[in-house]
Amino acid sequence: MTRAGSLQTEAVKRRLLVGLPTLVLLVLFAAPTLIMVLATFQFPDDFGGLAPAWYSDSDGVHLDLTLENYERFAGEAIYLKIFWRSLVYATLTTLFCAALAYPLAMFITRAPSRIRDLLVLLVILPFWSNFLIRVYAWMSILGPRSLFTEGLNGLLGWFGLGPVTLLFTPFAVIVGLVYVHLPFMVLPLYANLCRHDPAWLDAARDLGASPWKTFVGVTLPMSVPGLVAGSLLVFIPALGAFAVPDILGGAQGAMIGNLISDQFLSARDWPFGSTIAVALTLFVVFIAWLMTAVARRLPGGAAHAR
């Protein structure tokens, strides 16, 4: 083959390499999103689904669209309240995950190399069993007759405190969310921490930093990219979670995810469900943008790299 010919096939190959994933993303991501955005302006059909976006009569073709869904979403306090509650739950989940994952990731990083891979495997081991089963397991752990709850209440009674209910409370929802999302915080943090040069720690100690100051001054700022990645991976799905609050939260624990699934499955109001989903998406995009923008400015962030 001539040189020019082989260059041409190279270019074709490269275009295929970039083009195929782009096409897949367009078909599987952009198109559904557009359909969803369109749905927010449509009317619900009588038995669920969507009414046609246009109709034609003797005068010609008419669009049959509305802003009603947005008005309804913005107008009723309950939706905003649930939105706010979801935000609080997701934020708490992210914070608790970070607090639990950080020491764990550090422990794995500093473990002897022989057992390090095993520890990482243990972190992702829960993924091997079904998600719903794992959440139902929490239901029985936190249930009123469980060993855990009775033990806790026994202990509280000892101090003269009243028995507490765990299941179907915000506490149960957050415990479930933290449990489900913890690996998503541990893995990026671990990936970040194991790229830290151990010599940095020696250098910091050598130059007069106590172990705590070494952590605050070197380890923590250098791990910001890992923390941000983990936080996004936890916060976004936690914000949209619906199975966990459904199973562990009871009536009072509903989150946006429940609201959306209710609109689609029970109320059969697809347009309004889509509206809430679009609002959620916009909000998530905003949060992701905000977090990466802040992280870029922090010491270990991308604005400082290379």
Place this chain on the structure above:
Amino acid sequence: MSLLEMRHITRRFDDDTVAVDDLSLSIQPGEFFTLLGPSGCGKTTLLRMIAGFDDPDAGSLLLDGEELAGVPPEQRPVHTVFQSYALFPHMSVAENVAFPLRMASVRRAEREQRTREALEQVRLADFAHRRPDQLSGGQRQRVAVARALVNRPRLLLLDEPLAALDLKMREQMQIELISLQMEVGITFVYVTHDQGEALALSDRLAVMNNGRVEQVGDPSDVYEFPDTRFVADFIGTCNLLDGSVGQSETGLVYLDVPGLGPLGVASDASPRTGAPGTLAVRPEKVRIDARIEPATHENRLEGTVHDQLYLGDVTVYRIEITDGQLVEAMLPNTSARGERFFDFGDQVQLAWRHDAGRLLAD
């Protein structure tokens, strides 16, 4: 009083590796002291114990007469320049250099002032706001030195700080390190496996082997008067001629070297006749010519040129005396046009003074 006193330091790893073996050394205030030894001889292990990252299994370390055991690294007035430099990538050059001052809670104005001075000392004032990854290897090395010196430690440890630099840069940095050390007057303990570096930089040096000190002294002492076979061989090149002690007179011992006959060597020791011994003589001390007049106080041998190694400034000739017994002689290339003095197979004579050689007991 010596600044740092190491007494019978031993450090073992996994029972069978003895990285540092009953080592004792004392380091004087203000000196440039070098630990020289081959890879794996325990230099880094020793340095880590001085810095406080590791504890000796036995023995004690005293700084200014005070025991260091139990003092964590951050509380030792000892700073280290690491081989990898270990600069903090998320901090600018100035922030890196200011780090020890910040840890010591030095006030901001003074901190900035001293950081600037330290950067000027290593000629990096213009690079204060760069990130470490925007610097060349030599510049990073200078940042690491400035950072380790800025808070005026009692002792500066340098672990092969020039190993990652190319030859030209290394030579330049050697000169800079010497003048910097004189300027700041801080005691340096420098680790290297490069004998040239050790000779060029040090006030005193210790040659290490297998976790032990083989010899301590100033560079010319160690070079000219190696105490052991290892030192003679490790520093520079050396002819090592094995034989047994023959007759001896005051200040002079004759060593019977098989194939070469008795060779005189100045020695204050009076070893037992028949004891094994080695004569060490540096190639540059050996004269070589077509004919050399016999002289007292000299050893004289005859042989043929076996091969020669042209090194530009000097040529090393290897002369075969008897079957297989080779002696190296080094000759500066002083001829105007670079012609060689001798060729393969030439008959030549060698000579060196009795006091140019050294009798090694082991």
